[in-house]
Amino acid sequence: MSAAPQSAPTPMMAQYIEIKAANPDCLLFYRMGDFYELFFDDAEEASRALGITLTKRGKHLGEDIPMCGVPIHAADDYLQKLIALGHRIAVCEQLEDPAEARKRGSKSVVRRDVVRLVTPGTITEEALLQPGRGNHLAALTRLGGKGRNAEFALAWTDLSTGTFLLSATTAERMEADLAAIEPSEVIVADPLYRDEAFAPLFRRLGRRARPEPQPLFDAATAASRIAAFFEVGALDGFGDFSRAELSAAAALIAYLGKTQLAARPALRRPERRLAGETMEIDPATRASLELQRSVHGGRKGSLLSVIDRTRSGVGGRLLASRLSSPLTDPRAIGERQASVSHFVEAAGLREEIRRRLGAVPDIERALSRLALDRGGPRDLLAIRAGLEGAAEIAGILGADLPAELAGCTDALRALPGELTETLRMMLGEEAPLLKRDGGFVREGAIRELDEARTLREDARRFVAELQGRLVEETGIRALKIKHNNVLGFFVEMNETHGKALMAGEGSHQFIHRQTLASAMRFTTRELAELQERIVNSGEDALRIELRVFDELSAAAVRQAEALQAASSALGAIDVAASLAELAVSQDWSRPRVDDSLAFRIDGGRHPVVEAALAEAQGHSFVANDCDLSPPGRQADAGAIWLVTGPNMGGKSTFLRQNALIAILAQIGAYVPARSAHIGVVDRLFSRVGASDELAEGRSTFMVEMVETAAILNQSGERALVVLDEIGRGTATYDGLSIAFAAVEHLHEVNRCRSLFATHFHEMTALSDRLERLSNVTMRVKEWRGDVVFLHEVGPGAADRSYGIQVAKLAGLPKSVVMRAKAVLAELERHDQRDSRGMFLDDLPLFSAAVRRAEEAETRAEPDPVAELLRGIDPDRLTPREALDALYALKSALAER
Numbered sequence: 001m002s003a004a005p006q007s008a009p010t011p012m013m014a015q016y017i018e019i020k021a022a023n024p025d026c027l028l029f030y031r032m033g034d035f036y037e038l039f040f041d042d043a044e045e046a047s048r049a050l051g052i053t054l055t056k057r058g059k060h061l062g063e064d065i066p067m068c069g070v071p072i073h074a075a076d077d078y079l080q081k082l083i084a085l086g087h088r089i090a091v092c093e094q095l096e097d098p099a100e101a102r103k104r105g106s107k108s109v110v111r112r113d114v115v116r117l118v119t120p121g122t123i124t125e126e127a128l129l130q131p132g133r134g135n136h137l138a139a140l141t142r143l144g145g146k147g148r149n150a151e152f153a154l155a156w157t158d159l160s161t162g163t164f165l166l167s168a169t170t171a172e173r174m175e176a177d178l179a180a181i182e183p184s185e186v187i188v189a190d191p192l193y194r195d196e197a198f199a200p201l202f203r204r205l206g207r208r209a210r211p212e213p214q215p216l217f218d219a220a221t222a223a224s225r226i227a228a229f230f231e232v233g234a235l236d237g238f239g240d241f242s243r244a245e246l247s248a249a250a251a252l253i254a255y256l257g258k259t260q261l262a263a264r265p266a267l268r269r270p271e272r273r274l275a276g277e278t279m280e281i282d283p284a285t286r287a288s289l290e291l292q293r294s295v296h297g298g299r300k301g302s303l304l305s306v307i308d309r310t311r312s313g314v315g316g317r318l319l320a321s322r323l324s325s326p327l328t329d330p331r332a333i334g335e336r337q338a339s340v341s342h343f344v345e346a347a348g349l350r351e352e353i354r355r356r357l358g359a360v361p362d363i364e365r366a367l368s369r370l371a372l373d374r375g376g377p378r379d380l381l382a383i384r385a386g387l388e389g390a391a392e393i394a395g396i397l398g399a400d401l402p403a404e405l406a407g408c409t410d411a412l413r414a415l416p417g418e419l420t421e422t423l424r425m426m427l428g429e430e431a432p433l434l435k436r437d438g439g440f441v442r443e444g445a446i447r448e449l450d451e452a453r454t455l456r457e458d459a460r461r462f463v464a465e466l467q468g469r470l471v472e473e474t475g476i477r478a479l480k481i482k483h484n485n486v487l488g489f490f491v492e493m494n495e496t497h498g499k500a501l502m503a504g505e506g507s508h509q510f511i512h513r514q515t516l517a518s519a520m521r522f523t524t525r526e527l528a529e530l531q532e533r534i535v536n537s538g539e540d541a542l543r544i545e546l547r548v549f550d551e552l553s554a555a556a557v558r559q560a561e562a563l564q565a566a567s568s569a570l571g572a573i574d575v576a577a578s579l580a581e582l583a584v585s586q587d588w589s590r591p592r593v594d595d596s597l598a599f600r601i602d603g604g605r606h607p608v609v610e611a612a613l614a615e616a617q618g619h620s621f622v623a624n625d626c627d628l629s630p631p632g633r634q635a636d637a638g639a640i641w642l643v644t645g646p647n648m649g650g651k652s653t654f655l656r657q658n659a660l661i662a663i664l665a666q667i668g669a670y671v672p673a674r675s676a677h678i679g680v681v682d683r684l685f686s687r688v689g690a691s692d693e694l695a696e697g698r699s700t701f702m703v704e705m706v707e708t709a710a711i712l713n714q715s716g717e718r719a720l721v722v723l724d725e726i727g728r729g730t731a732t733y734d735g736l737s738i739a740f741a742a743v744e745h746l747h748e749v750n751r752c753r754s755l756f757a758t759h760f761h762e763m764t765a766l767s768d769r770l771e772r773l774s775n776v777t778m779r780v781k782e783w784r785g786d787v788v789f790l791h792e793v794g795p796g797a798a799d800r801s802y803g804i805q806v807a808k809l810a811g812l813p814k815s816v817v818m819r820a821k822a823v824l825a826e827l828e829r830h831d832q833r834d835s836r837g838m839f840l841d842d843l844p845l846f847s848a849a850v851r852r853a854e855e856a857e858t859r860a861e862p863d864p865v866a867e868l869l870r871g872i873d874p875d876r877l878t879p880r881e882a883l884d885a886l887y888a889l890k891s892a893l894a895e896r
């Protein structure tokens with residue numbers, strides 16, 4: 001097939017194609033004037049994703065070129081949408097003034113190039129970030145090949161704040177570690193990404209995981225690459241890092257280089273997190289406990305949403321990150337608790353500090369933007385206000401503080417006073433978003449600038465005066481001096497006047513510029529001169545302001561370390577004060593956390609359920625005790641509580657609340673309990689409620705068994721295991737046997753503290769054989785065949801599940817409920833003698849039985865509520881009897 005002769009692409013299109021070819025996996029935002037334009041497939045993709053109109057521009061290879069565009073001022077919104085959909089965007093800017101290009105000849109194109117790749121993990125724009133949420137980019141590396149010697153490490157950063165952390169990890173722990181970091185993007189060396197053994201992990205990470213070439217992770221050059229980034233000779237002063245950690249860190253820096261190009265982010269020095277420093281919590285446990293997100297995916301209904309009283313973005317982010325990584329060192333936990341206690345005891349101080357914190361801007365994010373040359377004058381104002389606020393807060397906190405807070409005030413006091421002074425001297429009270437709009441440098445700060453501004457103002461005044469003079473001279477009262485972007489200043493009058501003027505003397509003075517339908521426009525020599533003066537002095541003023549901006553920005557970036565330390569300090573103060581506020585307002589208590597194996601909670605509550613009940617103004621939350629401490633003097637391992645009780649009795653709530661209390665205690669917070677004593681938990685497993693891994697192609701039961709296997713294989717004596725209804729998804733006897741064996745294993749092999757809820761009442765017999773196992777049950781009251789949930793945990797075993805009563809409450813058809821009751825009665829009668837269920841044959845068939853029951857009902861049954869009411873004589877009731885009567889009425893109503 002012979003190709004038709006094609007015209008060569010235009011120079012601009014040729015430039016576009018070249019740049020696009022260098023960025024094939026990104027949507028290319030190609031700057032043209034006040035728009036970013038997208039072409040070809042990118043345009044089609046973006047117009048679909050953003051719902052914007054697809055147009056055409058010229059032809060390429062004989063075909064129309066699809067095009068769509070987004071205006072610069074709204075680009076952030078569009079970027080946000082595209083990023084959320086998993087796209088990466090290459091932002092291509094004009095690198096010179098179009099006038100420059102024209103000087104090279106009429107055909108030459110404006111120089112353009114990509115200045116930045118926008119990826120989910122490298123966003124810094126305020127509009128694209130949430131104040132209280134970090135945005136992490138992680139790098140995962142493996143050294144030493146696939147074998148047993150493989151060494152894994154993670155590095156992660158929040159580019160918007162400069163945080164930079166490293167940690168060793170293992171194949172087993174990797175997923176839990178990533179879950180704690182919650183990265184928006186994870187770069188992985190290509191061979192590891194393709195390793196079959198990790199395929200499930202990367203599948204679960206989905207688009208967040210991104211393979212990158214192995215050389216980025218090269219361990220041999222890692223240390224020197226990191227040193228070069230931080231502009232130091234060697235890394236010795238940074239601490240001790242493993243080769244794998246260095247490889248991950250170097251890869252992260254290289255990736256930032258790839259995406260940020262010329263801009264150098266204000267990263268902090270890398271800090272190492274030791275694997276054992278934090279409580280290990282796998283993703284399923286996080287989901288089940290709804291730590292940061294509820295099962296519905298949103299923040300509402302999560303633990304974080306209930307405990308977050310922080311007043312600043314940095315505080316919100318720190319609280320979220322602490323919640324995702326509780327500590328395991330009692331001393332470090334104690335330090336944080338001491339800060340909270342300080343604010344619990346000093347109510348006035350707490351209020352004052354919180355009030356001030358609310359007014360301190362987000363210094364570290366402003367700084368990051370300035371470092372990446374994406375900042376504006378408001379970021380400088382934010383830093384100034386931050387510096388001033390920090391100094392005030394340090395002053396108010398005073399001396400005689402617990403260690404953590406003392407460290408914080410040191411960081412605040414170490415802030416460079418000169419920077420505050422310079423910013424105060426140079427900046428006005430308000431500033432535009434963009435530096436190119438000018439007007440942010442304070443009057444009186446720079447003489448040249450004041451002069452330029454005065455010149456401009458004078459010229460403007462002269463323009464106003466000139467209008468009066470021209471009116472007088474010409475006698476044309478309707479003459480006006482106006483301004484637009486094309487002509488600049490001009491004299492405008494109607495056509496009759498204009499023509500008369502041109503025909504007469506005026507033609508010497510007035511130079512014709514434009515004739516419109518209703519008006520004529522002129523300039524005069526004087527006006528043109530004034531115009532030039534205004535433009536020139538305006539340009540001078542802006543040039544000076546931009547220079548000042550760059551100087552101030554550089555001065556702030558030079559102080560990055562001090563500013564970041566102060567920002568972290570403000571975050572820590574905010575977290576302590578907010579947890580204190582929470583403790584006081586919700587009546588929480590300071591837990592004792594130590595190295596023992598104790599786990600004793602008195603009067604524990606579930607903070608989220610309690611808040612929900614309070615909001616609904618229904619019944620109030622019933623506090624419950626839990627004690628999994630090694631029972632008796634001899635015991636050297638934690639206890640197991642086997643929790644039985646009716647459906648809806650509060651088992652899941654009880655199980656979860658104890659796990660949550662452990663987490664809260666270990667982030668250094670107070671806990672929702674009268675008192676608590678917790679020996680640190682190093683690993684938490686919670687399987688309560690349904691799992692959402694079904695998308696992986698495993699059945700519910702399979703998922704449950706895989707998770708149970710992980711728990712039984714991995715829990716050590718410091719673990720806390722919270723299991724709900726293991727074995728429910730299979731035949732009764734299989735399920736019961738598995739649950740039985742699992743509890744025995746927990747008791748004999750894992751020897752960890754556990755809560756195990758079950759509907760298999762047969763299991764309560766285990767307490768005779770397993771010395772550290774106790775039975776507890778959720779208490780209920782029965783009333784005329786219905787059940788009243790007391791939500792109280794007490795010793796003993798439930799004898800039944802009340803499943804049918806709950807089913808009735810849920811609105812199961814009456815016929816089904818009645819039939820189920822009959823089946824249950826029959827099952828219970830036969831249970832002793834025949835375990836295979838053959839007796840079901842004894843039961844009448846469903847339809848017959850239901851019909852009979854219904855007939856009986858319609859025949860006789862009077863209204864039970866009315867009947868009860870008739871029998872009550874209010875004058876003769878004691879208060880206790882009145883209450884009982886109320887219960888009776890309610891249940892009779894339910895039965896009706």
Ligand SMILES: Nc1ncnc2c1ncn2[C@@H]1O[C@H](COP(=O)(O)OP(=O)(O)OP(=O)(O)O)[C@@H](O)[C@H]1O
Binds near residue numbers: 619621624
């Ligand atoms: N301690 C409590 N105080 C007050 N209300 C509670 C308490 N515990 C639970 N509830 C209420 O009871 C409801 C059911 O609790 P939960 O889901 O824990 O029951 P469950 O025993 O696990 O039920 P199932 O066995 O059917 O899963 C909760 O949504 C809550 O409204």
